[in-house]
Amino acid sequence: MNKELNGYVIYCKDTNSEVAFGVVSDDYECIANSNYIPNRLKHYLVQIEDKRFFEHKGIDIRGISRAFVENLKAGKIIQGGSTISQQVARNILKDNRKTISRKLRETIKAIQLESNYSKDEILNLYFNNVYFGKNLRGIRTAGLYYFGKELDKLNQAELLYLLTILRGPNYYLKRPDKARERYIFLSNTLFETKLISKNRNQKNIKSQLSFKNNQLQPIKSASIPYIIEKTDNEQQKLTSTIDIKIQSFAKQFVSKSKYPLSIIAIKNNKVVAFASSYGTDYPFISKSNVGSTLKPFLYCQLRDSGISQLENFDAVKNSLNWDVREAGYYKSYLNLSEALYYSNNNVFINAASKNNIDNSIAFLADIFKRDKSEFYPSSILGATKKGISLFELASAYSSFFSLKNLTDSRKECLIILNKIFIDKLGFTVENAFLKTGTTNDNKERFAILGNPELTFAVLRNENAINDESKEGGFMKEISRNFSKFFKINKNYLWI
Template structure:
C-alpha cells in the first residue's frame, strides 16, 4: 500500500459492530493518530498542567525557577516545573530519567517545538504522543484501550479520567483511592475555573466509569494490504477482513506455543486471522521451502496427465538418482494415492518423471502465481528459488480447492487428504483435509488443513533436538486449538 498508514486503527466487524483490533505500527509502540482532539479537553489540560501555556515560549521561567531551587536544595530532581511543550518533548525523546542531562535535552526540544508549531498544533501533538500506560500512546489509543471508544464518543468524565492518569498511568490505574483523590481534585479545579458547570461537576463526581482494557495489537504495515477491505482516510481507520473469533484463536495459538509458531486463516481466499511469534508481517513476507505441502497439487496434475490410480512407482529410489529422505518405508512400489498418504518422495519423483518434470513445474508456477524461473526439479519436493510464504501457501490451497471449481481429480485428492486428517488428528470430519510437510531437518513443520470454506496454514519453527519425532507434539497443538473451528458438514462430502 503506497499511502502512509502509520497510526491508523484497524477494525473488524462482529455481529454488525465495528471492533477495534489494533493499530498500524512498525515498532513496539501502540500509538494511534487522531485528527480530532476536543477543544474542551485542550482547555482542561492547560488549566491543570500549564496555566501560562499561551504566554511562554516553551519554558515557564517562574515554574522552572521554583523547581531549580528545590532540586538544588535536594541535590536531585524532585520537581519538574515542566510545561506542556516540555512534557511533549519528553514523550518524543522517550527519556524519563531524573537527571539534569535529560532535563536539558527536554528543554532544548521544547524550544524547537515552540518555534516550529502553533500553540494549537502543540496541543494536538501532545495528545497524539503522550503516554497512557500499558504501552498505549496517544489519546485515541487510550480511548480505545480504556473505554473501547473513539475520541469523539468519549464522555466528559471519561476524558477527565484520562487527564487524571497522565502524570503516572500505571501508578494511578493500580491505586483506586489515590486515583479518586486526584480525579476529584481535577474536577474541583475545572469547576472552580468555570470550565465545567456545577451540575456537570456533580455528575462527574458520581459517575461510575467502566474500564474495558480492550487488547490492542500492533500490525506491521507489510500485513495491511492482505487484510484491508477499505480505508477511511478522514477518520484514519481501516476496516479489515479479520474475523474476531478467528483472530483471537490465532493469537492464543501463538501465545500458548512453547515453540515459535505462525498461523494464518483464509475464508474463501480472504485473510480472517493471523499471528506469529516473529511479528504480524512474518506470515506474509517470510519465505522458505514448504516440503511435502505441494504434493496435493502435483497429485492432481499427475492424474490430469494420465497417471492411473492403479499405476505403481518405485518408492525406494528414483530415476533422477537423488538421495532423498523418507520418513519410513512401506512397500517397494506405491500408487500415487499411497505416495500422497505416506508422503513418499521417491514415488512422486518417479511419477513426475513419467509425465515430465517441466509440466509439473509449470503447473506449480500457475497454482502459486509465481514465475516459472522460481521452480526447478527439486520444487517437486517443496523447494523454490525464492521460497513460498505461509500466506502464499494458504491462498494456493484456498483457490485450488475452491468448492466452485472442483474437478473429479481434485475431489479424489481431497478424499485422500481427508484420510490424512483422520489418521493424524483422530477426528472424523467428512469435509476436512490435512497435509503436513517438514523441511530444514525437521526444524520447520508445516500443516495445511481446512474444509469447503476455511483454510489454515501453520508453520512451527523449532530445534529438532527438543522434539525428535517427525511431527512431535505439532498435531496435538493443532488439535487443541484449531479443530474447534471445524464443523462436520454432511452437505459437502468429498468422495
C-alpha cells in the same frame, strides 16, 4: 505508500459491528494518530498541567520555582515543573531517565517545538504522543483501548479519566482507589476554575466508568496490503478483512505455544486472521521451501494427466537417482493415493517423471502465479527459487480447493487429506483436510488444514531446545488447539 499509513487504526468485523483490533506501526508501540482533539480537552489539560502554557516559550521559570518551593515544603515531589512543551519533547524523545543530560535535551527540544509549531499544534502533538501505559501512546489509542471508543464518542467522564492517569498510567492502573481520588480532585478543580458546571461536576463524580481493555496490536505496514478493504484518510481509519474471533484464536495459539509459530487463515480468498512469533508481517514476507505441502497439487495434476489412482511406483528409489529422505518405508511400492497419505517422495518423483516432469513444474508455477523459471525439478519436493510465503501457501489451498473449483480429482484428493486429518489429529471433522510438510533437517514444519471455505496455514520455526523429530509435539499442539476451535466453530464445516 504503506509507511504513510502509520498511526491509522485498523478495524475488523464482529458480527454486525466494527472493532478496532490494531494500529499500523512498525514499532512495538500502538500510536494512533488523530486529527480531531476536542477543544475542551485542551482547555482541561492546560488548567491541570500548565496554567501559563499560552504565556511561556517552552520553559516556565515561575512554574519551576513554584514546584521547587512546594516540593521542599512537602519533603517530597508533589509538583512537576515541566511545561506541556517539555512533556511533548519527553514523549517524542522517549527518554524518561532522571539525568541532567536528558533534561537538557528535553529543554532544547521544547524550545525548538515552540519555534516551529503554534500552541494549538503543540497541544495536538501532546495528545498524539502522550504515554498511556502498556504499549499505548496517544489519546485516541487510549480511548480505543480503555473504552473501545473513538475520541468523538467519549463522554466527559471518560475523557476526564484519561486525563487522570496521564501523570502515571501504570501507577494509577494498578491503584484504582488512587485513580478515583485524583479523578474527583481534577473534576473539582475544573469546576472551581469554571471550566465545567456544578451539575457536570456532580455527574462526573457519580459516573460509574465501564472499562473495555480492548487489546490493540501494532500491525507492521508490510502486512497492510493483504488485509485492507477500505481506507478512510480523513479519519485515519482502515477497514480490514479480519474476523475478530478467528484473529483472537490465532493470536492466542501463537502466544501460548512453546514453539515459535506463525499462522494465517483465509476465508473465501480473504485473510481473516494472522499472527507470528516474529512480527505481524512474517506470514506475508518470509519465504522458504514448503516440503510436502505441494503434493496435493501434484496429486491432482498427475491424476488429471492420466496417472491411475492404483498404479504402483517404486517407493524406495527414483528414476532421477536423487538421494531423498523418507519419513519411513511402508512398502517397496505405493500407488499415488498411498504416496500422498504417507508423503512418499520417491513415488511422486517417479510419477512426475513418467508424465514429463516439466508439466508438473509448469502446473505449480501456474498455481502460485510465478514464472516457470522459479521452479525446478526439485519443486516436486517443495523447493523453489525464491521460496513460498505462508500467505501464498494458504491462498493456493483456499483457491485450489474452493467449492466452485472442485473437480473429481480434487474431491478424491480431499478424501485422502481428510483421512490424514483424522489420523494425525485424533478427532473427526467432516470433510476437513490436513497436509503437513517438513523441510531439510526438520528445521521448519508446515501444516495446512481446515476446509475449502476456511483454510489455515501454520509454520513452526526451528527451536533447538524443544525440537522433536518429524511432527511430534507440533501435531499435538495443533490437535489440542484446533479441536477446541472446530468445536466452537461448527458452522465452518463444508459439504
